[in-house]
Amino acid sequence: MELNFAKRMSFLKASEIREILKVTEREDVISFAGGLPAPELFPVAEIREMCRIVLDEAGTKALQYTTTEGYAPLREWIARRMNERLGTAFDRDDVLITHGSQQGLDLTGKVFLDEGDVVLCESPTYLAAISAFRAYGCRFIEIPTDGNGMLPDALEDALRATENVKLIYVIPTFQNPTGRTWSLERRRKLAELSARYGVAVVEDNPYGELRFEGEHLPSVKSFDTAGNVLCTGSFSKIFCPGFRIGWIAGDKDIIRRYVLVKQGTDLQCNTFAQMVLAEYLKRYDIDRHIEKIVEVYKRRRDVAVESMERYFPDRIEFTRPEGGLFTWIELPEGISARRILDDCLKQKIAFVPGGSFYPNVHRENTFRLNYSNMPEDRIEKGLRVLGEVVKAHLRESE
Amino acid sequence: MELNFAKRMSFLKASEIREILKVTEREDVISFAGGLPAPELFPVAEIREMCRIVLDEAGTKALQYTTTEGYAPLREWIARRMNERLGTAFDRDDVLITHGSQQGLDLTGKVFLDEGDVVLCESPTYLAAISAFRAYGCRFIEIPTDGNGMLPDALEDALRATENVKLIYVIPTFQNPTGRTWSLERRRKLAELSARYGVAVVEDNPYGELRFEGEHLPSVKSFDTAGNVLCTGSFSKIFCPGFRIGWIAGDKDIIRRYVLVKQGTDLQCNTFAQMVLAEYLKRYDIDRHIEKIVEVYKRRRDVAVESMERYFPDRIEFTRPEGGLFTWIELPEGISARRILDDCLKQKIAFVPGGSFYPNVHRENTFRLNYSNMPEDRIEKGLRVLGEVVKAHLRESE
Numbered sequence: 001m002e003l004n005f006a007k008r009m010s011f012l013k014a015s016e017i018r019e020i021l022k023v024t025e026r027e028d029v030i031s032f033a034g035g036l037p038a039p040e041l042f043p044v045a046e047i048r049e050m051c052r053i054v055l056d057e058a059g060t061k062a063l064q065y066t067t068t069e070g071y072a073p074l075r076e077w078i079a080r081r082m083n084e085r086l087g088t089a090f091d092r093d094d095v096l097i098t099h100g101s102q103q104g105l106d107l108t109g110k111v112f113l114d115e116g117d118v119v120l121c122e123s124p125t126y127l128a129a130i131s132a133f134r135a136y137g138c139r140f141i142e143i144p145t146d147g148n149g150m151l152p153d154a155l156e157d158a159l160r161a162t163e164n165v166k167l168i169y170v171i172p173t174f175q176n177p178t179g180r181t182w183s184l185e186r187r188r189k190l191a192e193l194s195a196r197y198g199v200a201v202v203e204d205n206p207y208g209e210l211r212f213e214g215e216h217l218p219s220v221k222s223f224d225t226a227g228n229v230l231c232t233g234s235f236s237k238i239f240c241p242g243f244r245i246g247w248i249a250g251d252k253d254i255i256r257r258y259v260l261v262k263q264g265t266d267l268q269c270n271t272f273a274q275m276v277l278a279e280y281l282k283r284y285d286i287d288r289h290i291e292k293i294v295e296v297y298k299r300r301r302d303v304a305v306e307s308m309e310r311y312f313p314d315r316i317e318f319t320r321p322e323g324g325l326f327t328w329i330e331l332p333e334g335i336s337a338r339r340i341l342d343d344c345l346k347q348k349i350a351f352v353p354g355g356s357f358y359p360n361v362h363r364e365n366t367f368r369l370n371y372s373n374m375p376e377d378r379i380e381k382g383l384r385v386l387g388e389v390v391k392a393h394l395r396e397s398e
Numbered sequence: 399m400e401l402n403f404a405k406r407m408s409f410l411k412a413s414e415i416r417e418i419l420k421v422t423e424r425e426d427v428i429s430f431a432g433g434l435p436a437p438e439l440f441p442v443a444e445i446r447e448m449c450r451i452v453l454d455e456a457g458t459k460a461l462q463y464t465t466t467e468g469y470a471p472l473r474e475w476i477a478r479r480m481n482e483r484l485g486t487a488f489d490r491d492d493v494l495i496t497h498g499s500q501q502g503l504d505l506t507g508k509v510f511l512d513e514g515d516v517v518l519c520e521s522p523t524y525l526a527a528i529s530a531f532r533a534y535g536c537r538f539i540e541i542p543t544d545g546n547g548m549l550p551d552a553l554e555d556a557l558r559a560t561e562n563v564k565l566i567y568v569i570p571t572f573q574n575p576t577g578r579t580w581s582l583e584r585r586r587k588l589a590e591l592s593a594r595y596g597v598a599v600v601e602d603n604p605y606g607e608l609r610f611e612g613e614h615l616p617s618v619k620s621f622d623t624a625g626n627v628l629c630t631g632s633f634s635k636i637f638c639p640g641f642r643i644g645w646i647a648g649d650k651d652i653i654r655r656y657v658l659v660k661q662g663t664d665l666q667c668n669t670f671a672q673m674v675l676a677e678y679l680k681r682y683d684i685d686r687h688i689e690k691i692v693e694v695y696k697r698r699r700d701v702a703v704e705s706m707e708r709y710f711p712d713r714i715e716f717t718r719p720e721g722g723l724f725t726w727i728e729l730p731e732g733i734s735a736r737r738i739l740d741d742c743l744k745q746k747i748a749f750v751p752g753g754s755f756y757p758n759v760h761r762e763n764t765f766r767l768n769y770s771n772m773p774e775d776r777i778e779k780g781l782r783v784l785g786e787v788v789k790a791h792l793r794e795s796e
Binding site for chain 1: 406410420440442446449460465500501504508511529634638655658671
């Protein structure tokens with residue numbers, strides 16, 4: 001007899017990015033796919049030194065089981081950092097260490113979602129959030145967005161008209177995939193609607209530290225009077241992704257539920273990685289390290305934007321992000337980014353077509369470019385080729 | 399308005415072990431709770447050296463994202479090891495690296511279980527497996543077991559009489575919590591029933607390498623002609639738990655589905671930890687390391703068994719395990735292990751009452767003792783005190 005799998009297995013599909021990444025592992029491919037940070041900026045020497053110190057000073061503790069909640073000094077650091085940067089008022093016990101911020105999304109699904117529940121999200125949104133929540137059998141309603149965030153009226157209409165809305169999922173700063181940032185006013189309005197309708201908000205913020213210009217904005221959480229907003233964060237983009245350390249922070253009473261589901265999910269995060277990171281944060285100035293990253297990514301963003309201005313047809317719209325890793329391109333209706341990708345791959349250029357960033361109706365005339373993982377000359381060269389391919393497709397469609 | 403959580407939040411509860419562990423963190427407590435390996439046996443110096451080598455030779459790779467499937471050399475090592483030890487025929491692509499074997503259980507729930515599905519398990523069984531599966535809304539049917547494993551007739555009756563049985567979950571070697579090991583014949587029979595009824599088996603095996611005497615037995619998987627058996631394993635007990643590295647292995651077609659759900663769950667395991675471990679396995683003889691662990695745990699098992707024989711009343715039954723970390727005690731009906739624990743905690747002795755190892759009707763006259771995490775004199779002292787408390791409770795009940 002054949003095995004029977006869970007219903008969810010019929011509608012989960014492989015991440016297009018992870019599949020494209022396998023193709024782009026070859027050195028000669030210019031890849032705008034993935035969200036890979038620049039490996040040459042990882043603090044390798046410092047991490048080596050911190051490994052030595054942690055193992056010398058507390059080796060058996062670092063290799064043993066620890067609490068589900070996570071390593072206390074690291075949770076304290078995170079609470080302090082968020083309070084300084086994002087206008088929150090967290091303490092250690094509001095913070096749960098997660099296996100990357102991706103796990104914060106999975107646990108959110110487990111804590112909040114029953115089959116048939118509704119998640120409101122930006123349109124487009126982070127595709128691995130779609131996978132994380134969808135595994136719990138939810139439906140998505142996409143809220144229209146502009147350059148300042150979700151349109152508040154559309155959001156309120158959806159909240160008013162829809163039963164079983166459990167979550168509003170947003171990435172207000174340097175959004176993935178669009179690179180856009182929400183205005184202060186929209187942040188305040190989101191917190192207000194969340195309180196009024198009793199719906200939790202997940203404010204996902206993996207890129208917020210990487211601001212190239214302008215002021216850091218207060219978080220949605222800073223306007224949250226009801227205790228409904230949960231904040232995820234990550235060390236993947238400011239330290240390294242290989243350690244898989246992120247967090248979710250929110251009111252103790254909610255975080256307690258996350259701890260409970262994390263127990264059954266994987267007991268706890270890597271003890272050693274948490275201690276090495278905490279030691280690094282104690283002994284080094286991460287702000288100086290972030291400055292270095294920002295400097296490099298800003299130059300790459302500049303080259304990407306300039307190259308698109310130079311090589312892309314005028315009618316093509318794209319984001320000029322103030323930080324983060326991504327820019328987003330909208331092509332005229334009817335042009336397929338998947339077909340453009342096929343042609344680009346022949347010339348060893350890769351990116352991610354935008355379709356899968358939409359949970360419901362895919363808009364295939366969009367795509368995402370990552371500019372953080374390549375030197376400037378390759379960005380320029382890649383976008384020149386990409387521009388030619390785009391032009392060819394536009395001509396063909398006319 | 400109040401937030402609404404998922405239904406599962408109403409029936410998930412905190413792991414009793416994790417809660418007891420918080421109490422027992424004090425140095426002066428003699429703890430038979432938890433399943434902590436002995437930290438003095440962790441290969442701290444070797445790990446420090448491997449951290450250095452990995453960061454020197456492949457630092458940026460070790461800190462970057464990697465594939466969801468896991469680090470290829472580590473997957474190869476695991477496949478080879480299982481084939482040598484457990485009579486399986488795996489190759490690298492049958493193996494997915496998981497965040498501890500606990501994550502293998504969570505992903506199993508995601509791949510197989512819909513609300514209302516049934517999991518057949520040993521009675522008693524590993525309590526964090528209960529939490530992992532229960533989060534997906536399943537019911538449990540406990541199959542009676544004796545010293546040789548599940549009773550095959552009872553298992554077949556349940557398979558025949560029950561709709562929507564999706565999984566059979568077993569720990570055939572040095573079971574948690576009982577310390578018992580399934581006979582060869584029962585292993586064969588389980589594989590046969592699994593094939594006949596088209597039901598997946600999860601063969602959980604975190605302790606199998608820790609055999610004090612007797613021969614290693616072939617796995618249930620080695621008798622699996624239908625491709626229905628999945629094997630989990632872990633480095634937590636033979637290397638260190640702080641790294642959180644385990645695996646699940648099975649037919650490629652099923653593992654592919656696990657990879658898919660792991661993508662949405664947490665993207666991948668810690669790259670660095672996988673590479674450090676793989677480097678350790680390449681440069682050191684882990685069998686010699688395991689021999690050292692076995693030697694220490696065997697002595698502790700001996701002291702535990704001898705102490706129970708000496709200090710416990712004759713009518714108390716307990717397991718004499720051939721390996722692993724646990725022994726299991728059955729008290730006369732009506733005696734409460736929770737009440738005994740209360741009295742023991744006053745004398746700074748801790749263990750885990752057996753009730754929560756039963757998913758349905760708790761049998762409160764049972765408890766689990768771990769002997770791997772304490773020196774022999776403290777085991778002897780702790781069991782002397784525990785024996786006195788047990789005797790007092792028996793007298794009281796008469």
